[in-house]
Amino acid sequence: MQISPDKPYCDSRDRFILSKGHAAPVLFQILAARGYFDRDLLREFGKEGGVFHEHPPAPGLIPGIEAATGSLGHGLPIGLGIALALRIKKLENRVYVVLGDGECNEGSIWEAAMLASAKRLDHLTVIIDFNKWQATGRSCEIMSLKPLLSKWEAFGWHAQEINGHDIIAIHQAFAEAKRNKELPSIIIAHTIKGKGVSFMEDDNNWHYRTPSPQELAAALSELESTP
Numbered sequence: 001m002q003i004s005p006d007k008p009y010c011d012s013r014d015r016f017i018l019s020k021g022h023a024a025p026v027l028f029q030i031l032a033a034r035g036y037f038d039r040d041l042l043r044e045f046g047k048e049g050g051v052f053h054e055h056p057p058a059p060g061l062i063p064g065i066e067a068a069t070g071s072l073g074h075g076l077p078i079g080l081g082i083a084l085a086l087r088i089k090k091l092e093n094r095v096y097v098v099l100g101d102g103e104c105n106e107g108s109i110w111e112a113a114m115l116a117s118a119k120r121l122d123h124l125t126v127i128i129d130f131n132k133w134q135a136t137g138r139s140c141e142i143m144s145l146k147p148l149l150s151k152w153e154a155f156g157w158h159a160q161e162i163n164g165h166d167i168i169a170i171h172q173a174f175a176e177a178k179r180n181k182e183l184p185s186i187i188i189a190h191t192i193k194g195k196g197v198s199f200m201e202d203d204n205n206w207h208y209r210t211p212s213p214q215e216l217a218a219a220l221s222e223l224e225s226t227p
Helices: 021-033 039-044 075-088 099-107 107-118 148-154 165-178 213-224
Strands: 015-018 096-098 124-130 157-165 185-189
Touching: 015 021, 015 075, 021 039, 075 096, 075 107, 075 124, 096 099, 099 124, 124 165, 148 157, 148 185, 157 165, 165 185
Parallel strands: 015 096, 096 124, 124 185, 157 185
Antiparallel strands: none
16 A cells, blocks of 8 residues: 555545454554554553544544444445545545455445446455354355355456465455456455464354453464464
8 A cells, every 4th residue: 555654644645444343453553563653552452531442433543544434334435435536636546445244234335336336446445354254143144145256246346256364365466456447346355253363263252252361372372383
């Protein structure tokens, strides 16, 4: 992405919208690593009166956050609006949106999908974290998503399907999305919830649970030993 922690609100920046806002702790870590704020501020996570919580706050409170998200189905319409505004201003900035697979139950997702293709917003790229779970069960059992790739293609998007844990495949997919012209791009990233920690993998209980100190130590040990 074309971004600069020294100028977090410059007009020439690319935009990133984390629509699945419950993944905000990961986004906070990445922004700190990119130099948007001091990593020590993350110690305020979850504390009363602070700005680091379970979902991204309103823009302006944390540099690098473009939208308050967490009410599922809102991130893509927000990203669409930004992409359309950039097109009207004749700016070439790119817009990236991360969705959860359960979010694709929301009608607002498909309304935005239709408008994005109608306006040929080829600077808009959406990534679906397709881990096959949502809050209360398997995403495809709660509301069938199949065939997900074909659905997005039918809505007029340039669609790709990848292994969401393969960094090379991720880079290649983003490069292809950038080369694509006249169509918005969707990358369906197949992932495993809790990947890399044996007792968390594909276990939806960890959608809600906080690890104990012992579980945290065990998880970190596994992650540190992964090649």
